[in-house]
Amino acid sequence: MAEPLVRIDGVSRVFGGGHTLLRRPLPAVHAVQDVSLDVAPGETLGIVGESGCGKSTLARMLVGLDGPTRGAIRLGDTDLVAEGRRDPAALARRAQYVFQDPIASLNPRKTIRAILEAPLGFLCGLRGADREARLQELMAQVNLAPEFLDRYPHEFSGGQAQRIGIARALAPDPALVVLDEPVSALDVSVQAQVLNLLDELKARLGLTYLFISHDLSVVETVCDRVAVMYFGRVVEIGPVRDIFARPRHPYTRLLLDSVPVPGRKPGVTEDANTELPDPYDPPPGCAFRARCPLAVARCGTDRPELDAGPHPVACWEAPPPQ
């Protein structure tokens, strides 16, 4: 792999915890636990897993919207966490976020012009004719007519609003764009247009994407590699083709089996125990074992770590890589 653009090293994020004034322990949620992964420049890394597994928490840390409790994140050769504290604008010029709900993520009282001018002025120091030229360029990049600049978010369809969200993210010309379920709120027909646009922009502008989704068919289409998260941890990571053709973790297999295929009975919904473990009381050993068809005694006591190679998995019973 080329020198990584992003290096996540042993990152954990705990919410809550600590003690009351009377020294009673407060409950803590271990949202992200000891995650290490790299993202190469120009790569699209998908993060998949069911609701509550820590995808958004991890993503938010990559743009400084949240900070790790432990571990380090590097963006190029800078310490992202330190940079986010020292100079949030410098971090925002390099890493941007596209939110799931496009209309809710745009200020309803501002025109699109005002929404896009803010980062161009504040982050890029553009004024006057230079700012206007960049505004026009951003609108062209997301295939929206310049007349739309003077409209308000509620006047847009979901797909158009997401184009504005993408234009706002591109405004400071970032290297990394975190896409948090960017098409899941859109109609299926519009999803394809937005995904094509993201693909074109990535090629044209040399972007790197972290793509969060629970829609595996979208992930299969757009991602180069995929990290599968379960209960705050990465349990499998590898090239998208390997993950889909030869999943090694039983949880990944369960996710793939749950994708609706016409004429096939879903495999997972018959699994009675489909709840994640209690995040306030994580079980010892492997967090997946209560749902796992391969579980053995050791899984209840020893937590498996990711093994080595281009397609690592954290499972005592996983088949060897092929």
Ligand SMILES: Nc1ncnc2c1ncn2[C@@H]1O[C@H](COP(=O)(O)OP(=O)(O)OP(=O)(O)O)[C@@H](O)[C@H]1O
């Ligand atoms: N600010 C917070 N305070 C307390 N707990 C939180 C906070 N943010 C997230 N959590 C908890 O951390 C865990 C991971 O949440 P996160 O939103 O990262 O998961 P997710 O995989 O992105 O889920 P979804 O797909 O539903 O957005 C969950 O148990 C969630 O309830």
